[in-house]
Amino acid sequence: MFSPEGPRLRELAVQALSSVERGYDLLAPAFDHTPFRTSDSVLDATASALRGHGTFGSGLDLCCGTGAGVDVLGQVCADRVTGVDFSAGMLDVARERTRPPEPPVTWVRADARALPFGQVFDLVVSFGAFGHFLPHELPGLFAQVRSVLRPGGLFVFPVVAPPRPGSFTYGMLLGFDAVMRVRNAVRRPPFVMYYRALRFGDILRELTRAGFPVELWALPEFGRRRDGSPKVRLVVARRPGA
Secondary structure (H helix, E strand, O other): OOOOOOOOHHHHHHHHOOOHHHHHHHHHHHHHHOOOOOOHHHHHHHHHHHHHHOOEEEEEEEOOOOOHHHHHHHHHEEEEEEEEEOOHHHHHHHHHHOOOOOOOEEEEEOOOOOOOOOOOEEEEEOOOOHHHOOHHHHHHHHHHHHHHEEEEEEEEEEEEOOOOOOOHHHHHHHHHHHHHHHHHHHOOOOOOOOOOOOOHHHHHHHHHHOOOOEEEEEOHHHOEOOOOOEOEEEEEEEOOOO
């Protein structure tokens, strides 16, 4: 699962026993060499879909980590790009790895549940971050996203079809979540990272409650499942307005 440049098992254990913020500070130098980073294929497909929609003005990568989503925004935004994350370590790596940008990039350390921006973005993206939020936090999170989007702005993130019950991947994710729940029951502060806590239907429902009309864009690069549904799709939530 990990490249030779990735973290050792002992390092992962130390990170998992820390808070989410401290854990990602420790993981940051090796994060891009782990399977936790969103794959280039998903990033490229997202950028391609957004380019087909046109050019945006300013963009925000929510929970940007080491900046992979900022690279996507740089391909579709004409004015400026911002990456926000609460891990100082991840932001340090993002600053180092990002090429001199056009448009310019600003890095901001902040909690996604309390964004320090006004209504200034035309596009907000997020990649692989929702496992760090509990279901009851979704209304506040989506309200924050809505508050920083201009009227007509888009909130976009990819969703991978869930694994089939009984499959190896299903069992692996179920086991991971079980281990994290035991860890959080016996140790504080908690490390919130659950792969199965947020269901697709819950996300769509809370986006609608937050005032977002929602579209689903299939990413054809990944094909379809046996039932005909896309293996990967983009959730596209639009802030109402001009």
